[in-house]
Amino acid sequence: MSSPIMAVLFDLDGTLLDTAPDMADAANKVLADYDYGPLTEEQIQANTSYGAKGLLTAGFGTVPSHLDHSQLRQQFINYYQQNICDGTSIYSGITSLLTYLELEKIPWGIMTNKPGFLTEQLLPFFPELMKAQTVVCGDTLSVAKPHPEPLLHACELLGASHHQCAYVGDIEKDMIAARAASMSGYVAGWGYIGERHAPDSWQASGILAQPESLIDVLEHQKSLR
Template sequence: MNPSPAGGVPPDCVLFDLDGTLLDTAPDMTAAVNRLRQERHLPALPVAAIRPTVSHGSPGMLKAGFGLTPDDPLYAELNPRFLALYREAIAVETVLFPGMAEVLDYLEAGSIRWGVVTNKPGWLTEPLLKALDLWPRMACVVSGDTLSARKPDPEPLLYACARIGALPGRSLYVGDAERDILAGKQAGMTALVAGFGYLGAEDRPEHWNADGFLQQPSDLFAWLGGPAAPATRNR
């Protein structure tokens, strides 16, 4: 499908990473960290301090919130508590990124199937997507525990394409982390960086060998092909 972003034949399917790509989950993830900090008699942190690490799941959140790594003995104690607190209020402030609703509507109007491939575990992924009424709209959802492999391994993306009946070489994957682009490229898909997501100061997406960079969700229209694709700004 790559390298041409505009015109041509629409993709077989579009797959999205979840946190930092399809959904802005940072407010609810930050709230869970701060509830845990409150339990530990620590002051709350601003969303801006935690936002860049949200795509890295609980390891990133506990590092940002407590300076912990998975080798730290305290990590094993705090991780399940953090996840429990997050699950209790998983969709309070979480929303689609601005412009993403229009992208999904366009995909569905054009009968382009779409789905999610995330490293988030299924027991968090499913209730979150159901709370936002997205679950019945998707052609496929692959969570971090659906298979034995997780991104950056390409297997979850290949599995999703097979479930949908799409050719990887005719499909798109959008994600905001290097592992997303690595997985997409290894799967033979067109891999696009969600530049509107949770990129940290240390991230260098220009070195990820992605096929394109999306400043905002509407930039995806240029990659969807077909004469009916909405007009996009010059890239």
């Protein structure tokens, strides 16, 4: 039997929050600056979890050689910061899940590759997420996912063993990071999983259809004690 889950870490974009409307809007504004058309819904769904790079690469196809990647990223960030929470929302079921974790005294936190300054700007719009006992971002350490170190660092801050921690995320590198950190990895099936993705092949501990599905996992775990 695998180790019991005694702590939970969450990805942010596509797991706790649906940030696609505002991320896509920023990307579309950058694309428009260079006379490119807007992203399709399929491109948005498949690439939001990959941030500015994923969305802009999808929009440009291949970024033209005369355009500077760092400049494009900065343009994206400038637009995104102006409207960081116009269309962003917390996924249905997340509040119920977080309430359950708090009632069960299961520590939880956030481990996202989103830069710290953007995370700090966004989280206060969602009081329930401000209750996270730790927040580790893509630039908190010198490495980011899929490297396991940020997950291990977040576990340490929670005071939890990584062997008894679950990580919930919506892209393959989240599961790669979880395995590398010897954690249980669960796929957020409600997140930004595009048609070309194959979560069944990600070697996850499970694919959650909705946030409350993790409650079922934890309740089943309790019944086996």
